[in-house]
Amino acid sequence: MTFKEIYDRIIPLWGDRIDFSDGYIIQPERKYKNLRSVTDSEDYFYSPKLSNLWNSIEENIEEKDTYGELMVWTIYQVFHKYARERFEQDIFSFSPEEIENKIIEEHYFKNLNEEGWEDELLQYQRGVE
Numbered sequence: 001m002t003f004k005e006i007y008d009r010i011i012p013l014w015g016d017r018i019d020f021s022d023g024y025i026i027q028p029e030r031k032y033k034n035l036r037s038v039t040d041s042e043d044y045f046y047s048p049k050l051s052n053l054w055n056s057i058e059e060n061i062e063e064k065d066t067y068g069e070l071m072v073w074t075i076y077q078v079f080h081k082y083a084r085e086r087f088e089q090d091i092f093s094f095s096p097e098e099i100e101n102k103i104i105e106e107h108y109f110k111n112l113n114e115e116g117w118e119d120e121l122l123q124y125q126r127g128v129e
Helices: 003-014 048-059 066-087 101-112 118-123
Strands: 024-026 044-046
Touching: 003 048, 003 066, 003 101, 044 066, 048 066, 066 101, 066 118
Parallel strands: none
Antiparallel strands: 024 044
């Protein structure tokens, strides 16, 4: 299975625009209160719209489509990171086309190297066209 085959099948499910205008930063509980007004890497970004889109796409992937399931998760991870970066710049949507395929492929390959994906990794062919 090639990256292009998997990606081309899954990316259209995300639509033309990723909207995370309802996003917000969650600051985890800390031992000591402070009055920070800026975020840091320990803070979490959450967008119900982005999470609901991810859940909806996951529901449409057949259970036996392990490559597709992992691609949905990988794209969500990459989009979530990108959304947080944009959110902190007061930008509240982006087009999936803004994300280079190479970034998604690198993250996908990293995910395939996790425990439990050995069979899929053996059949996977890297490369972005």
